[in-house]
Amino acid sequence: MTTLLQRLHDELVRRQYATTTCQSYLRILKAFQRHIGKRLDHVGPDDLRRYHVYLLEERRLAVGTVVAVLSALRFFYLRVLKRRDMKEDLPYPKRPHRLPVILSPEEVQRLISGAKNLYHRTMLLTLYGAGLRRSELCQLKVRDIDSQRMVLRVDQGKGRRDREVPLSPTLLTALREYYRWMRPQTYLFPGTRHGWRADAPITAKVLWDAVQYAVRQAGLDKHVTPHTLRHSYATHLLEAGADLRTMQLLLGHADLTHTTVYLHLSRRHLHAAPNPLELLQVPAPMILHRSRLLRKPATS
Numbered sequence: 001m002t003t004l005l006q007r008l009h010d011e012l013v014r015r016q017y018a019t020t021t022c023q024s025y026l027r028i029l030k031a032f033q034r035h036i037g038k039r040l041d042h043v044g045p046d047d048l049r050r051y052h053v054y055l056l057e058e059r060r061l062a063v064g065t066v067v068a069v070l071s072a073l074r075f076f077y078l079r080v081l082k083r084r085d086m087k088e089d090l091p092y093p094k095r096p097h098r099l100p101v102i103l104s105p106e107e108v109q110r111l112i113s114g115a116k117n118l119y120h121r122t123m124l125l126t127l128y129g130a131g132l133r134r135s136e137l138c139q140l141k142v143r144d145i146d147s148q149r150m151v152l153r154v155d156q157g158k159g160r161r162d163r164e165v166p167l168s169p170t171l172l173t174a175l176r177e178y179y180r181w182m183r184p185q186t187y188l189f190p191g192t193r194h195g196w197r198a199d200a201p202i203t204a205k206v207l208w209d210a211v212q213y214a215v216r217q218a219g220l221d222k223h224v225t226p227h228t229l230r231h232s233y234a235t236h237l238l239e240a241g242a243d244l245r246t247m248q249l250l251l252g253h254a255d256l257t258h259t260t261v262y263l264h265l266s267r268r269h270l271h272a273a274p275n276p277l278e279l280l281q282v283p284a285p286m287i288l289h290r291s292r293l294l295r296k297p298a299t300s
Contacts, residue, residue: 001026004040004041004080005030007080008025008026008075009022009026011075012025012075015079018135018160020135024072025071025072025075025076029072029073032051032073035051035054036051040076045085045089048073048086048089048090049089052090055069056093063096064095066093067092067093077090099261100227100228100261100265101222101224101231102228102231103220103224103228103232107218107220108232110218110219110220111214111215111218111220111224112124112125112128112214113217114213114214114215114216114217114218115217116214116217118177118178118181119178119189119210120213120214121174122175122178123189124210124229125171126140126152126171126175126188127207127226127229128230128232128233129168129170129171129233130154130165130167130233131230131237131250132230133227133230133252134204134207134208134227135158138189138201138202138203139155139156139187140152140154141155141186141187142184142185142186142187142188144188145167145172145175145188147167150167150169150172151165151166151167152164152165152167152171154252157252158252163252166250184199185199186199187199187200187202189201189202190202191203191206204226207226208226211225211228211229212224231262234251234259235262235265235266237250238262238263238265238266247259247262
């Protein structure tokens with residue numbers, strides 16, 4: 001690791017950024033340096049602008065991905081190198097506001113049934129049954145399952161916040177069956193090193209592959225990611241009658257506004273609003289001509 005990248009790493013650690021964020025920022029800066037072919041502290045505004053255009057026009061990356069790249073570049077030049085002038089050359093692109101994809105309970109059941117094996121099935125059940133983020137599931141430990149209190153503990157989730165979520169009896173039964181088979185030591189879902197099982201967390205790719213395999217087996221035509229199960233969990237909670245404050249605590253949202261997006265996804269809340277068309281006294285249908293052509297007036 002070069003001196004500049006080491007400074008980036010140290011500053012991220014000093015500000016207590018998550019391990020996954022540290023790894024992501026370092027990877028982004030290495031890719032940026034390879035592309036421009038010069039020292040990072042010799043980069044000028046023109047280099048940043050050209051790279052920004054390259055990501056959008058040539059790589060055609062999603063806006064969210066470009067925002068992540070710009071966040072890493074901004075942190076490096078503004079926080080590490082103290083180049084405050086660089087901020088104007090790293091504007092965030094406008095992000096389209098799209099509602100997340102939601103699976104119905106029947107589709108979630110099909111997805112879980114399509115799991116490749118018991119290992120994948122338990123991951124999918126835990127992801128949905130506790131509404132976990134991808135990184136939270138990867139870091140989940142055996143000790144985080146408290147069967148006496150019937151809670152699942154999320155240790156240092158996003159924003160370095162701990163939380164507890166209810167452990168459903170169905171999920172506990174599945175976890176016990178899985179534990180008797182896998183016998184994990186530290187991490188609930190152990191990964192591999194050099195092709196051998198290791199007492200280390202799984203990578204995000206393992207979870208991604210598990211979801212995509214189940215999607216194909218279930219025959220779902222929606223764009224489903226691991227986070228889709230978290231969105232579905234939240235929406236189904238709301239439809240079952242949970243209030244937003246409770247949902248905020250269960251999901252680990254820092255701001256309640258992040259939770260209110262699920263009001264746009266809940267069928268119960270959407271259908272509760274009366275349709276103004278139903279309030280009109282619409283007259284009985286008349287016999288209307290089906291042709292869209294103008295009729296010529298009759299001549300005498």
